[in-house]
Amino acid sequence: MxxxxxxxxxxxxxxxxxxxxxxxxxxxxxxxxxxxxxxxxxxxxxxxxxxxxxxxxxxxxxxxxxxxxxxxxxxxxxxxxxxxxxxMRLDRRRRVVLLGAGNLGSALGNFPGFSRWGFDVVYVYDSADEKIGTTLNGIPVEDIGKLPKELDVELGILAVPPEAAQTCAELLTRSGVSAILNFTGRPLTAPKGTVIRNVNLTHELAILAYNLAGEPDLVV
Amino acid sequence: MxxxxxxxxxxxxxxxxxxxxxxxxxxxxxxxxxxxxxxxxxxxxxxxxxxxxxxxxxxxxxxxxxxxxxxxxxxxxxxxxxxxxxxMRLDRRRRVVLLGAGNLGSALGNFPGFSRWGFDVVYVYDSADEKIGTTLNGIPVEDIGKLPKELDVELGILAVPPEAAQTCAELLTRSGVSAILNFTGRPLTAPKGTVIRNVNLTHELAILAYNLAGEPDLVV
Structure with a gap:
């Protein structure tokens, strides 16, 4: 060809x-x-x-x-x-590392849709003593301070508090993660070659509310 | 003018x-x-x-x-x-009803960004016996079967299992909700005048993964 x-x-x-x-x-x-x-x-x-x-x-x-x-x-x-x-490369399973085992992180670690589409959360890290050592959907929650330099996972989910967003993003990229789904609400600076997708739940609700009075009867 | x-x-x-x-x-x-x-x-x-x-x-x-x-x-x-x-009409507080107090619903009911931007989750409903009667961020979780016909809330968040999505969306609109943030992953049919915004977390992860191999170094 x-x-x-x-x-x-x-x-x-x-x-x-x-x-x-x-x-x-x-x-x-x-x-x-x-x-x-x-x-x-x-x-x-x-x-x-x-x-x-x-x-x-x-x-x-x-x-x-x-x-x-x-x-x-x-x-x-x-x-x-x-x-x-x-x-979409959904014909293979992909490993995912999750940073943050709080309310949102726990929900994401248990989210059934991920697994159905071939995404397996295989590592979970948190910094809180009360989280470390617990399990999330069967995965042990490990100390974020012990995130290895070579994790052999491309996809990361960031569900940490906003003030920890950038530091944790750097930990992720240093461990070899090259794509981050960012739920922190903070924009991230990442090394060249890193793909970032921001999901801001507050913005989603605000956009919905904006459209409520603006232009009824539509999917926005 | x-x-x-x-x-x-x-x-x-x-x-x-x-x-x-x-x-x-x-x-x-x-x-x-x-x-x-x-x-x-x-x-x-x-x-x-x-x-x-x-x-x-x-x-x-x-x-x-x-x-x-x-x-x-x-x-x-x-x-x-x-x-x-x-x-954006963020100069007033807005009341929100949440359907679903599972993992994701709990995270959304506790999501700090909502309150910071003036969105107050004031009602929580679920269908599970083990949820009803508990509290979520101080709000009592009530039986979804008892959702009143006039709730006096415009904004609804739908965080129920996919198979309950459409039924629950109808309960919401029947109770007067005219804007729904839909986390169920299922498209909804709603009466004219209803605004729907779909947030599909699995799709977000899939879009990120697609871009990983495709076009590096960008916010997608």
């Missing part, structure tokens, strides 16, 4: 827009549900309705990843599900 | 783009931090750097809400903070 300038070695176009990437899990979930219901062929319109977007958006999102579907017929559910699983 | 076609009665332009609204809390947090550090004037460049976006984006976002800042000088921090607080 000749190389095309806008695709990398895996055939994937480079620079996939963030919103497109953010919709892939939604498509994946919709397709998984269709498969469970033994639906074999689906139209872009049906998926779009289930995902709450426009059919043209769905087709455009898919176009970043190659050719899909059969003209005039639709998309074979199982094939599209497999391909999105592969694009 | 003459009416202009693209502004509503509060002077706010209609149809503020979702991404603009989603950045308002980030600006608000940045400005609050600047004020704490006694910074009085800030440039769009400084705020943009702190928020992790481009200065032109910041100025464009603000432009939806009127005139801000002093040409050639910058933005008075306290004034801009007050105005964004007012735009």
């Amino acid at each position: 000749p190389e095309t300038p806008d695709r990398d070695q895996t055939g994937r176009k480079e620079k996939i827009p963030g919103p497109t990437v953010a919709r892939l899990p939604i498509y994946f979930r919709c397709l998984a549900e269709l498969k469970e219901r033994n639906v074999r062929i689906v139209s872009s319109g049906d998926i779009a309705t289930a995902a709450g977007i426009k059919a043209s958006q769905f087709r455009k999102d898919l176009s970043y990843f190659g050719e899909f579907g059969i003209q005039g017929l639709g998309y074979p559910v199982e094939d599209l599900l497999d391909r999105i699983r592969s694009i | 003459p009416e202009t076609p693209d502004r509503d009665q509060t002077g706010r332009k209609e149809k503020i783009p979702g991404p603009t609204v989603a950045r308002l809390p980030i600006y608000f947090r940045c400005l609050a931090e600047l004020k704490e550090r006694n910074v009085r004037i800030v440039s769009s460049g400084d705020i943009a750097t702190a928020a992790g976006i481009k200065a032109s984006q910041f100025r464009k976002d603000l432009s939806y809400f009127g005139e801000f800042g002093i040409q050639g000088l910058g933005y008075p921090v306290e004034d801009l903070l007050d105005r964004i607080r007012s735009i």
